Amino acid sequence: MSDPQTAPASRERTGIRLGLWARGPSRWHIALTVVFLALLSVAPLWVEASGRGYLVTVLTRVVIFGLAAMSLDFVMGYGGMVSLGHATFLGAGAYTAGALTYHSLDGSRLLGIPGTDQALVTWPLATVVGALLGLVIGGLSLRTKGVYFIMATLAFNQMIYFLFNALEIYGGDDGVGLFAASRAIGPLDASDDIVFFYVCFAVLVVFTVILNLVVRAPFGRVVRGCRSNMARMAALGYQTYRYRLAAFALSAAITSLAGAMAVTESQFLSPSFAEWTESGELLIMVIVGGLGSLIGGVIGAGALFLLEELSIDITDNWQFFVGIGLLAIVLGAPRGLTGTLLGGRRSHD
């Protein structure tokens, strides 16, 4: 038994009481998360003041796609499940919210239910649809391993993409504009871009807190253990499949919410949300930002959109520069921007 008299033991005990916020290695990671979110929170005011108000919608997209990338990082960086199919959930959320909005503008019904463009209805509904779809797709894909898991998620992605393409009612592969829709969020009218940014930002903050708690909670430890050594987890007595499936469904739900937010933002519904290159783009955001850091997904989204915005003035082939940037990171800083900023400190407890 440990001796309560010794100094190291009592220091240890204080650490346990303070939990999340006092742990040495993760303190830096939390500081980075807070600093980055603080910078992001004043960014729209800054671009507006400097006469580049058109960048506010870019920042909103950083927030929305950063949320999706963060939830992909949760399954990939912490759970070791490399999904090349997260655009499936982005698309599912977009089509849930988009279809409801379309029918509210049209006055028609969707499966007997009247449409609505109220985000307090469409966003939660998209989250639930994403969770259910995540259970089905994850349930089947998680029966495979390694590269086959990647292929399984990609296969589902393609199926969903072509399903959306076939939905003639929503414009097939052209998609459909929803420009007449309101951006009502409860009693709040968020048609102003700055107001809408802050609504999305609040959602991002909530899920950043939730996911950071989850990865440190008993559930998160199990998920991280499964990434590290699944056979051993089973030998300890864990039914690994359930925990991995739950993690996958949680990630799918959040990504689907981001999809719904994206369609409310762009007011345009099209299958491109579910295109598999979108899955790849989320992967790039996570890797650029730093695998297994959560906030890295948002930082990666910021870097990617910023690079796009900067280089699009110089050349239409901005993806060329994305390629160079990605190579520089995988070769020079494999732990991404977050890992570089934290200087090799572990990003979680």
Next chain:
Amino acid sequence: MTELSCRGLQKAFGGLVVTDDLALSVASGEIHALIGPNGAGKTTALAQLSGELRPDAGTVWLDDADITELSLPQRVHAGVARSYQISSVFRDFTARENVELALQAMDRHSFRFFRPAARNAARAERAGGLLDAVGLGEVAGSSAHRLSHGQTRQLEIAMAMASDPQVLLLDEPMAGMAPDEATRLAELIRSLAEAVAVLLVEHDMDVVFSVADRISVLHQGSLIASGDPDQIRADPDVHRLYLRDDVES
């Protein structure tokens, strides 16, 4: 008093019979060593007892309960734990977190999403106790990848003990250990066996003959001898097929 036993265990990979009509038992309070040349099927036998491999035929019993159909995690909850020949601790967790993760596996479920795992003081204390028991109290806060080979083997034992098992299946726990480390681990296993049934697969014959109460010799998937260390030492078949001149002392 608990007894793990198997009868008529049969397993083949394609045409290769790796377990042939195997009957074994191990009861609490004893160390039963399973020895045999490389490829004799020791690890395969262990995997069928632990639930990782399904036998083609035969039955595994825990006391009077038929546990043949139980999966590996289910058998852990029933009281059968194992360690691995190749160390498989969680390298990016600390020693304490490794043991805590093993303890947490005994909760009914781990669908707990918000309270930090590190805040569970009772569990941290139990983990500390187990680490002290295997002699790792000093390095509880070190990352597992910083531990020496011997320390990693000790951590393996602490993790296997975390489920409070009635039966412990140890696959070459001394592999690659320095002699003095191996001696200490042998003492630890000896003390564990006072309350637990230990099935030990081990190559180090000095250790086997000094700690085991019973030894069974496996050859090409079937038992050729079983008895106390003196009987095994004296068995002519065992000498011819396996021991040769290794253990004359």
